[in-house]
Amino acid sequence: MSSSASSAVNGGVSFWYAQEGFPAPREPLSGDASVDVAIVGGGYTGLWTAYYLKKAAPFLRITVLEQRFCGYGASGRNGGWLYNGIAGRDRYARVHGHEAAVRLQRAMNDTVDEVVGAAADEGIEADVHKGGVLEVARTPAQLARLKAFHERELSYSEKDRELYGARETAERIRVAGAVGSSWTPHGARIHPVKLVTGLARAVEALGVTIHESTPVTEIRPRHAVTPYGTVRAPYVLRCTEGFTASLKGQKRTWLPMNSSMIATVPLTEAQWASVGWEGRETLGDMAHAYTYAQRTADGRIALGGRGVPYRFGSRTDNDGRTQETTIVALREILERFFPPLTGIGIDHAWSGVLGVPRDWCATVTLDRATGLGWAGGYVGSGVATANLAARTLRDLVQLDSGQGNRTDLTDLPWVDHKVRKWEPEPLRWLGVHGMYATYRTADHREHTTHSPDSSRLAHLANRLTGRHQPHEPRGT
Numbered sequence: 407m408s409s410s411a412s413s414a415v416n417g418g419v420s421f422w423y424a425q426e427g428f429p430a431p432r433e434p435l436s437g438d439a440s441v442d443v444a445i446v447g448g449g450y451t452g453l454w455t456a457y458y459l460k461k462a463a464p465f466l467r468i469t470v471l472e473q474r475f476c477g478y479g480a481s482g483r484n485g486g487w488l489y490n491g492i493a494g495r496d497r498y499a500r501v502h503g504h505e506a507a508v509r510l511q512r513a514m515n516d517t518v519d520e521v522v523g524a525a526a527d528e529g530i531e532a533d534v535h536k537g538g539v540l541e542v543a544r545t546p547a548q549l550a551r552l553k554a555f556h557e558r559e560l561s562y563s564e565k566d567r568e569l570y571g572a573r574e575t576a577e578r579i580r581v582a583g584a585v586g587s588s589w590t591p592h593g594a595r596i597h598p599v600k601l602v603t604g605l606a607r608a609v610e611a612l613g614v615t616i617h618e619s620t621p622v623t624e625i626r627p628r629h630a631v632t633p634y635g636t637v638r639a640p641y642v643l644r645c646t647e648g649f650t651a652s653l654k655g656q657k658r659t660w661l662p663m664n665s666s667m668i669a670t671v672p673l674t675e676a677q678w679a680s681v682g683w684e685g686r687e688t689l690g691d692m693a694h695a696y697t698y699a700q701r702t703a704d705g706r707i708a709l710g711g712r713g714v715p716y717r718f719g720s721r722t723d724n725d726g727r728t729q730e731t732t733i734v735a736l737r738e739i740l741e742r743f744f745p746p747l748t749g750i751g752i753d754h755a756w757s758g759v760l761g762v763p764r765d766w767c768a769t770v771t772l773d774r775a776t777g778l779g780w781a782g783g784y785v786g787s788g789v790a791t792a793n794l795a796a797r798t799l800r801d802l803v804q805l806d807s808g809q810g811n812r813t814d815l816t817d818l819p820w821v822d823h824k825v826r827k828w829e830p831e832p833l834r835w836l837g838v839h840g841m842y843a844t845y846r847t848a849d850h851r852e853h854t855t856h857s858p859d860s861s862r863l864a865h866l867a868n869r870l871t872g873r874h875q876p877h878e879p880r881g882t
C-alpha cells in the first residue's frame with residue numbers, strides 16, 4: 407500500500423478492506439487430503455458454491471483452497487452493484503432462443519433477492535440498500551443507446567423498468583448534462599467485503615474447511631495440486647475468475663481485465679444536497695468506456711471505470727495498485743458528473759481483475775466425465791451472477807452424483823457453453839488496448855459532435871474483439 411501524489415491511499419487490495427480491516431488468516435493446507443468436493447478460489451463463486459452444496463448435502467466434505475485470503479479478488483474490490491445484468495444474455499438468446507434467455511434473465515432478477523435474503527438469514531450485515539440501478543445518458547448518442555438498451559431489457563420481460571427524461575433523472579440524481587436515464591428495481595448497493603467475509607464465516611460455520619495462503623498450481627481430473635499437498639476429490643470446481651490464466655493450461659481461457667475505483671472522503675450534507683441521490687441507486691452511464699458508482703453507507707461516492715485495461719501476457723495484479731493517470735481520469739469523471747464536488751478529497755484508489763471470455767459470455771459447466779467444473783467469465787457483472795452460478799454448480803454436482811434431478815437452473819442456456827480461447831500475445835494485448843483506446847475516442851467524439859449516432863469506431867472495436875452488445879454487461 408502506498409500514497410499517491412493526490413494523497414489517496416493507493417492499493418492495499420481495496421478501500422473496502424481499509425474500512426473493515428483484514429480478517430484473521432486461516433491455516434494453509436498442511437499435506438495431502440481427500441474430500442468430496444474441492445473448490446479452488448474463495449470469492450463469491452467459490453464460497454456460495456460451498457454454501458449451497460453444504461446446505462443441500464450436509465454430509466459432503468468440502469474444502470475451499472484460496473491462494474491469498476477469501477475476498478482477495480474482485481469479490482473484495484468491486485463496486486457493490488448487486489444487480490441483474492448477466493454477460494452473454496443476448497448471445498444466448500440468438501443461440502438458444504428468446505424464451506431461454508428470458509428464463510436466464512428472470513433467474514438473474516430473482517438472484518438479487520436471493521443474495522439479500524441469504525445474507526439476512528446468515529446475519530451478514532453488508533450495507534444492503536435495494537434502491538435499484540439508474541443508468542444515465544449524457545450525450546445524444548448515449549441517449550439513443552439508452553433507449554435501445556431500455557427497449558431490449560423490456561423485451562426480456564423486465565416489465566418494471568422505467569425510462570426517465572432529464573427532469574425526472576435530476577429529481578433522483580443530479581448528474582451534470584444528463585438527458586435521460588433508465589431505472590430497474592432489480593439492483594441493490596452492497597459493501598463487497600462485508601458480504602464476502604460474512605459469507606466465508608457462514609460457510610465455515612456450516613462445516614466447510616477453508617485453507618488460505620494455498621495457491622493451486624494445477625487442476626487435473628480429481629486433483630487440485632498445491633505446493634503443500636494435493637487434494638483429491640471426485641469434483642474439483644474452478645472458481646478463479648480473473649486469475650484463471652495463472653493456472654497451468656489456462657493462459658488463454660479468460661482474459662484478466664482490470665477495473666479501477668476511487669472512493670471520496672465522506673460528503674458534507676450540503677454536498678449531498680447538491681447531488682441528490684436519496685434513493686441510493688447504483689449509478690452507471692452509457693459511455694462506451696463506462697462508469698459505475700455507488701453512494702456508500704458512510705456517505706462517500708465510490709466510482710469506477712476502466713484504467714489500464716489489460717496487462718501484457720495476462721499478468722494480474724499488484725494488491726490493487728493503480729496508475730496515477732487512472733486515478734486522475736476517474737477524478738475527472740467524478741467532477742464531470744458532479745461539478746459541485748470539484749476538488750473533493752479522494753481517500754483511496756484501487757484496482758482488480760475480472761474474467762473476460764473470448765465471446766464475452768458468462769458460463770457454468772460441470773464436465774461429467776472428469777468431475778471438473780467451473781463458473782465465471784462474468785465480465786463486469788459477477789456480484790449477483792456468482793450466486794446464480796453457485797446454485798447451478800450445486801445442482802449439477804447433485805445431478806451427477808445421483809443426489810438430485812435436473813432443475814430449472816441446470817437447464818438454463820449458459821450451462822455447458824463452450825468458448826474458444828483468446829489469441830496468443832501480442833494479439834491479445836493489441837486487441838484489448840485497441841478496443842479501449844477506440845472507445846475513448848468514440849466517447850470523446852460523441853461529446854464534441856453531439857451527434858445522436860453512436861460512433862462507428864465503437865462498432866468496429868466491438869466486432870474485432872467479439873463483443874456483441876457493448877452495453878450488455880454494464881457493471882464494470
Ligand SMILES: Cc1cc2nc3c(=O)[nH]c(=O)nc-3n(C[C@H](O)[C@H](O)[C@H](O)COP(=O)(O)OP(=O)(O)OC[C@H]3O[C@@H](n4cnc5c(N)ncnc54)[C@H](O)[C@@H]3O)c2cc1C
Pocket residue numbers: 446447448449450451452471472473474475476477478479480481482483484485486487488489620621622623645646647648649650652653664665666667698710757758759760781782784785786787788789790791792881882
Ligand atoms: C474493480 C471491480 C469492480 C467491480 N464491480 C462490480 C459491480 O459493481 N457489480 C458486479 O456485478 N460485478 C462487479 N465486478 C465483478 C465482480 O466483482 C466479480 O465478477 C465477482 O466478484 C467474481 O467473483 P469470483 O468469486 O468468481 O472471483 P474472485 O472474487 O476474483 O475470486 C477468485 C478467487 O480465487 C482465488 N484464486 C485465484 N487463483 C487461484 C489459485 N490458483 N489457487 C487458489 N486460489 C486462487 C483468488 O485469490 C480469489 O480470491 C467488479 C470487479 C472489479 C475488479
